[in-house]
Amino acid sequence: xxxVKQNSPSLSVQEGxxxxxxxxxxxxxxxxxxxxxxxxxxxxTFLISISSIKDKNEDGRFTVFLNKSAKHLSLxxxxxxxxxxxxYFCAASGGSNYKLTFGKGTLLTVNx
Amino acid sequence: NAGVTQTPKFRVLKTGQSMTLLCAQDMNHExxxxxxxxxGMGLRLIHYSVGEGTTAKGEVPDGYNVSRLKKQNFLLGLExxxxxxxxxxxxxxxxxxxxxxxxxxxxxxxxxx
Numbered sequence: 001x002x003x004v005k006q007n008s009p010s011l012s013v014q015e016g017x018x019x020x021x022x023x024x025x026x027x028x029x030x031x032x033x034x035x036x037x038x039x040x041x042x043x044x045t046f047l048i049s050i051s052s053i054k055d056k057n058e059d060g061r062f063t064v065f066l067n068k069s070a071k072h073l074s075l076x077x078x079x080x081x082x083x084x085x086x087x088y089f090c091a092a093s094g095g096s097n098y099k100l101t102f103g104k105g106t107l108l109t110v111n112x
Numbered sequence: 113n114a115g116v117t118q119t120p121k122f123r124v125l126k127t128g129q130s131m132t133l134l135c136a137q138d139m140n141h142e143x144x145x146x147x148x149x150x151x152g153m154g155l156r157l158i159h160y161s162v163g164e165g166t167t168a169k170g171e172v173p174d175g176y177n178v179s180r181l182k183k184q185n186f187l188l189g190l191e192x193x194x195x196x197x198x199x200x201x202x203x204x205x206x207x208x209x210x211x212x213x214x215x216x217x218x219x220x221x222x223x224x225x
């Protein structure tokens with residue numbers, strides 16, 4: 001049973017446009033959500049996070065939105081740059097032990 | 113700063129062979145994790161540790177064993193490798209559950225023939 005779902009395996013956008021990556025979750029105990037970015041042959045790196053007490057968190061070109069009632073979050077990248085091309089993982093945690101549950105990832109390609 | 117270091121980076125095993133993957137972190141982190149990444153499957157938690165001398169099972173623990181004898185090291189063992197264990201393995205660490213950032217190593221590419 002997949003608790004964190006990224007239903008789009010890939011996304012292609014033009015440089016300068018907005019990239020929107022989506023993530024759904026099923027576990028109501030999740031209270032912290034994160035996005036990680038991964039380049040080939042490298043480990044994932046933390047990008048941005050949001051607590052369940054908020055509905056939006058912004059960091060430069062990156063904004064994460066959380067809709068708790070729909071159990072949905074999204075990552076917006078504006079404007080998209082070719083260097084943003086990578087696999088993006090949505091992750092969630094909840095409870096006393098810090099265990100992250102990851103989605104399957106979305107490959108973002110930003111075309112010049 | 114080295115952060116999280118994984119050795120080896122690449123390894124090819126024959127079915128039935130054993131090996132140990134080493135993860136070392138120099139950030140004095142309490143929590144350490146082993147994940148595997150497979151195409152179309154994302155990152156799945158194998159085992160984790162909440163402190164020196166402790167280990168716990170994650171989502172896909174079968175066929176693996178772990179040890180955390182020293183705070184800075186987290187070892188992942190394969191006693192009898194199987195082709196299904198062909199994967200990229202990532203180690204990660206974090207200071208505490210209140211810390212946002214899980215730090216990852218660069219991965220170990222393991223092929224079992």
